[in-house]
Amino acid sequence: MVAATLKDVAELAGVSVKTVSNVVNGYAFVKPENRRRVEEALAATGYRPNVGARNLRRGRTGFLALVLPELSIPYFGELAGLVINAGHDQEWNVLIEQTLGTREGERATLGALGPHMVDGAIVSPEALHANDFEELSGGVPMVMLGEHAVDVPVDRVGIDNVRAAEVAVRHLVAIGRTRIAAIGQHPTRGTAALRLAGYRSALTEAGLPVREELIAPALNYHRRDGATAMADLLALPEPPDAVFCFNDLLAIGALRAAAERGVRVPGDVAIVGFDNNEESAYSLPSLTTIAPDKRAIARAAVDLLRRRVSGEEGLAPQQVHVPFALEIRESTS
Amino acid sequence: MVAATLKDVAELAGVSVKTVSNVVNGYAFVKPENRRRVEEALAATGYRPNVGARNLRRGRTGFLALVLPELSIPYFGELAGLVINAGHDQEWNVLIEQTLGTREGERATLGALGPHMVDGAIVSPEALHANDFEELSGGVPMVMLGEHAVDVPVDRVGIDNVRAAEVAVRHLVAIGRTRIAAIGQHPTRGTAALRLAGYRSALTEAGLPVREELIAPALNYHRRDGATAMADLLALPEPPDAVFCFNDLLAIGALRAAAERGVRVPGDVAIVGFDNNEESAYSLPSLTTIAPDKRAIARAAVDLLRRRVSGEEGLAPQQVHVPFALEIRESTS
DNA sequence: CAACGTTGTGCCAACGATGTAAAAGTGGTT
DNA sequence: AACCACTTTTACATCGTTGGCACAACGTTG
Numbered sequence: 001m002v003a004a005t006l007k008d009v010a011e012l013a014g015v016s017v018k019t020v021s022n023v024v025n026g027y028a029f030v031k032p033e034n035r036r037r038v039e040e041a042l043a044a045t046g047y048r049p050n051v052g053a054r055n056l057r058r059g060r061t062g063f064l065a066l067v068l069p070e071l072s073i074p075y076f077g078e079l080a081g082l083v084i085n086a087g088h089d090q091e092w093n094v095l096i097e098q099t100l101g102t103r104e105g106e107r108a109t110l111g112a113l114g115p116h117m118v119d120g121a122i123v124s125p126e127a128l129h130a131n132d133f134e135e136l137s138g139g140v141p142m143v144m145l146g147e148h149a150v151d152v153p154v155d156r157v158g159i160d161n162v163r164a165a166e167v168a169v170r171h172l173v174a175i176g177r178t179r180i181a182a183i184g185q186h187p188t189r190g191t192a193a194l195r196l197a198g199y200r201s202a203l204t205e206a207g208l209p210v211r212e213e214l215i216a217p218a219l220n221y222h223r224r225d226g227a228t229a230m231a232d233l234l235a236l237p238e239p240p241d242a243v244f245c246f247n248d249l250l251a252i253g254a255l256r257a258a259a260e261r262g263v264r265v266p267g268d269v270a271i272v273g274f275d276n277n278e279e280s281a282y283s284l285p286s287l288t289t290i291a292p293d294k295r296a297i298a299r300a301a302v303d304l305l306r307r308r309v310s311g312e313e314g315l316a317p318q319q320v321h322v323p324f325a326l327e328i329r330e331s332t333s
Numbered sequence: 334m335v336a337a338t339l340k341d342v343a344e345l346a347g348v349s350v351k352t353v354s355n356v357v358n359g360y361a362f363v364k365p366e367n368r369r370r371v372e373e374a375l376a377a378t379g380y381r382p383n384v385g386a387r388n389l390r391r392g393r394t395g396f397l398a399l400v401l402p403e404l405s406i407p408y409f410g411e412l413a414g415l416v417i418n419a420g421h422d423q424e425w426n427v428l429i430e431q432t433l434g435t436r437e438g439e440r441a442t443l444g445a446l447g448p449h450m451v452d453g454a455i456v457s458p459e460a461l462h463a464n465d466f467e468e469l470s471g472g473v474p475m476v477m478l479g480e481h482a483v484d485v486p487v488d489r490v491g492i493d494n495v496r497a498a499e500v501a502v503r504h505l506v507a508i509g510r511t512r513i514a515a516i517g518q519h520p521t522r523g524t525a526a527l528r529l530a531g532y533r534s535a536l537t538e539a540g541l542p543v544r545e546e547l548i549a550p551a552l553n554y555h556r557r558d559g560a561t562a563m564a565d566l567l568a569l570p571e572p573p574d575a576v577f578c579f580n581d582l583l584a585i586g587a588l589r590a591a592a593e594r595g596v597r598v599p600g601d602v603a604i605v606g607f608d609n610n611e612e613s614a615y616s617l618p619s620l621t622t623i624a625p626d627k628r629a630i631a632r633a634a635v636d637l638l639r640r641r642v643s644g645e646e647g648l649a650p651q652q653v654h655v656p657f658a659l660e661i662r663e664s665t666s
Numbered sequence: 667c668a669a670c671g672t673t674g675t676g677c678c679a680a681c682g683a684t685g686t687a688a689a690a691g692t693g694g695t696t
Numbered sequence: 697a698a699c700c701a702c703t704t705t706t707a708c709a710t711c712g713t714t715g716g717c718a719c720a721a722c723g724t725t726g
Contacts, residue, residue, distance in 0.1 A: 003449055003472070005682060016706050021684060029704055050449040052385045052394060053682035056711050061385060070414055072611060077410030081403055081431055095426055098414055116336060116383040116712085139336070223615045252615050259617050278405060282556045282585050284592050284617045338712055349676045354714060362673050386712035389681050449682090 004045035013041035024049065064092040064305065065121040067109050068145075069101035073222075074277040075247065076124070079145075082298035083122060090306050092119070101220070103127035110136040120305040127188055141308035143301045148190030153317045155304045159292045159324040161191050165198025166205075167326050168244050168272045168290055173206045175332055177242035177270055181214035183229040183254060184221065184246025195246050195274070214240055218250055226253025234261055234269075241269055242332075248273035248280045251287055255331070270332040285330030296322040337378035346374035357382065397425040397638065398454040400442050401478075402434035406555075407610040408580070409457070412478075415631035416455060423639050425452070434553070436460035443469040453638040460521055474641035476634045481523030486650045488637045492625045492657040494524050498531025499538075500659050501577050501605045501623055506539045508665055510575035510603055514547035516562040516587060517554065517579025528579050528607070547573055551583055559586025567594055567602075574602055575665075581606035581613045584620055588664070604664040618663030629655040 006024075010017045015034055022030055023038040024047075030038075041047075055062050066083050068076045080096055087094040095118060099105035106128045113121055124145040133142075133152045146158045172180050182199045186192035196215070203210050213236060216229035226245060230253065233240055245251035251273030258265050265271055265285055273280055276291035300320045307315065339357075343350045348367055355363055356371040357380075363371075374380075388395050399416050401409045413429055420427040428451060432438035439461045446454060457478040466475075466485045479491045505513050515532045519525035529548070536543050546569060549562035559578060563586065566573055578584035584606030591598050598604055598618055606613055609624035633653045640648065 006684095007682080017682090018684080018707085019705060022705090025684080029702095031704065034704085048449065050389070050682050052389045052449060053711090054684075056383070056385045056389055056681090056713090057683045057685085059711075071404065071417070072407075072411040072414045074405075074407060074410065074612070077407065077413075078405040080410075080429070081405045084404070084429060084431060093428055096413070096417060096429060098417060116381065116385060223611075227615075252612070256615050256617060256619075278556075279407070279585070279612045282560075282589050284589060339714095340712080350712090351676060351714080352674085355675085358714080360674095362675090364674060367674085383712050386681090387714075389683095389711095390713045390715085392681070 003050070004047045005050070006047070009038065009041045009045050009047050012045060013037045060309075061117060061119050062091065062093060063095050063118045064302070065095045065097055065113055065118040065123075065140075067097045067099060067106070067113075067121055067123040067125075069105075069124065069126055070098050071096065073249070074279055075249075075275045078278065079124075079294055079298060082295050083302065086295075086298040086302040090302055092302070099126075101126040103129070103132070107132055107136060113140055119309050122301045122305065125190075141305060143304045143308075145297065145301060146191055147194055147319075155308065155318045155320070157297050157300045157304065157320045157322065158191075159290075159297075160321050161194035162198040162201070164274070164290045164292075164324050165195040165244070166202040167324075168274065169199050169202035170206070171288070171326055171328070171332065172242040172244065172270055172272060173202065173208070175242075175266075175270060178208060179211075179214065179238065179240045180208070180242040180244060181216065181233050181240035182244050182246070183216045183218055183226060183233070183250050185215050185217040186219070186246075192246060199244055218246070221247045221249055223249045223253035223256070226250030227257040228253070230254035230257035231261075234258065234263060239263075239269070242271070243269060244272050244274075246274055248275045248277040248287060248289055251289070251331075252280070252283055255283060255285070255287070266330070266332050272332060276327055281329065283331075288329045288332040289327050290324055291327045292324045293322050336383070337380045338383070339380070342371065342374045342378050342380050345378060346370045393642075394449060394452050395424065395426060396428050396451045397635070398446055398451040398473075399427050399429045400432060400439070400446075400454055400456040400458075401429070402438075402457065402459055403431050404429065406582070407612055408582075408608045411611065412457075412627055412631060415628050416635065419628075419631040419635040423635055425635070432459075434459040436462070436465070440465055440469060446473055452642050455634045455638065458523075474638060476637045476641075478630065478634060479524055480527055480652075488641065488651045488653070490630055490633045490637065490653045490655065492623075492630075493654050494527035495531040495534070497607070497623045497625075497657050498528040498577070499535040500657075501607065502532050502535035503539070504621070504659055504661070504665065505575040505577065505603055505605060506535065506541070508575075508599075508603060511541060512544075512547065512571065512573045513541070513575040513577060514549065514566050514573035515577050515579070516549045516551055516559060516566070516583050518548050518550040519552070519579075525579060532577055551579070554580045554582055556582045556586035556589070559583030560590040561586070563587035563590035564594075567591065567596060572596075572602070575604070576602060577605050577607075579607055581608045581610040581620060581622055584622070584664075585613070585616055588616060588618070588620070599663070599665050606664075609660055614662065616664075621662045621665040622660050623657055624660045625657045626655050 006017045006020050010020045020038050064087050071077050084094045097109045099109050120141040122143050130152050144154050144156045147161050200210050218225040251271050273287045273289035276289045280287035280289050339350045339353050343353045353371050397420050404410050417427045430442045432442050453474040455476050463485050477487050477489045480494050533543050551558040606620045606622035609622045613620035
């Protein structure tokens, strides 16, 4: 079956192409008789507008890019689902591109995003430099996910990472831990610096010393890296009695490293994660974690983009903070 | 910055639009001098083809739909990432649509897929009826993921579910278990019936009785459902000493239910999953599971679609089986 | 030098939809 | 009957691209 076009419908209904177009687009002045005939013809042919042609004419693409490291990372899988839904609410189809979290990947993806490809992009950068942005944005409106040390004049959506980290560490302090470690230090990742800042400030606020040997780096934020870092921490002469991990995957890895060494959680070491992946409610023990309102992130990002795209040029770059909560589970109680 | 068009480039290079188009599309016969001038102009303007216009002319959309229940389900998140990559290899952008695994969701999504929207669709159905397909496909070439009881004349890609289930259960037999349960029975899900068949045949083959009370249903295949089902099994007068779960999420839930009741895994109960989600290598204990070659699934699906789209009409519907492996981990050793 | 094949370029139409503006239809008032 | 105001419909151009085709430029050959 070949797809029906406006022309086919028009011939069937005995009116002009434009009249059919008018009916399809809800133009007011169409004689009831004609409207009926057109609607019948529409139904009979099973007409569906050719989105490409329509957008060519309208100068929009109807697509929105979601640029993220990898869909297989639970946080991004969950977020992507929500962005797709939020996009649909604004008549946008969402195109997902993966960067693997590398700078080259991110540069390549942004560069490939022609101005004609998408109306806008929601980008979750991990390694991008500030000037990559100007160079590659190509006039495509963008919203960045997550806070970042890098200062780019672009809309951003995320939670307050410093405060969230403080909340997490304060919780560990509140349950009586004093040697609190951190896993996830990273040379370039923007959020790492912020979460570390929150970690430090919460310790200081509680009158606890910040011990550099308790701050473990992680090159990637996968389970494997959490396990490695935790193994190092547990091998210290004076191991920590609590660990704040900069995301849930690191925490899951840390759980395993602890279990493999017979270290009990939360008995010997309490663990807090960050992101509230679905899996973290079912780990053994289940994971206390910072739970960002992902639905709010998705909605806010799409919303900001809609505002940019519909041409509110003068608008200054916004930074939107969405709520988060501390989800207390077995790993700290 | 307004996007450059072929016309802009042509004016700058002092040639016709068509010549620029020829250069862009790698047409052989262009005078070297002109080619150079055009290429300079292309670089200078930062030209990127308007994909919409190109596809309008060419009669393709350049998009491929991936229809799945939910991106937040690890299996589908992982698979989606691979399909995106496989699609890129064939110059396709991948559009992801979520159905929530309900029949209405699936019908709505397929119905919305106009013939102009995408060149083809890769569909992972859970509840679709056979005739929904014919009604809704609208002439869009489709590939179905997963085997199904439903008989539709459509290309399919998946692993041999019956054999895979047999392999899983044989493994449990091999480690000496005799009261082997199954979690995941489902009234309509195609794969459930096949895995159950494999379960039964492996038991019979080993000379073990098939006990109906050890076959636990699961309405959804989420962690929660696995926990519920496991709780029921453990409450039996004679609880099982092994459980074959129809996916990893069910198995993760089962692990938790066991732990909460002080039942040791694999000591008291061995557990096998299905799908090999990344998280399953890090659960406590880590999960023995059937590992389908997801990369092969993605590649085969995109490949079949390419063949259909490039018009090999006569081709009979194919059923492609990709390899799988039994990944043996702590939950059974 | 005429005829020819080979290269290289440009003009035009078309993909399907919509904006513009002019044309056609309607009804009522003078 | 002529005019006006309003509603409804249509023809046409256009979005950016590429295919078809005509034609120009060129070197070769008989």
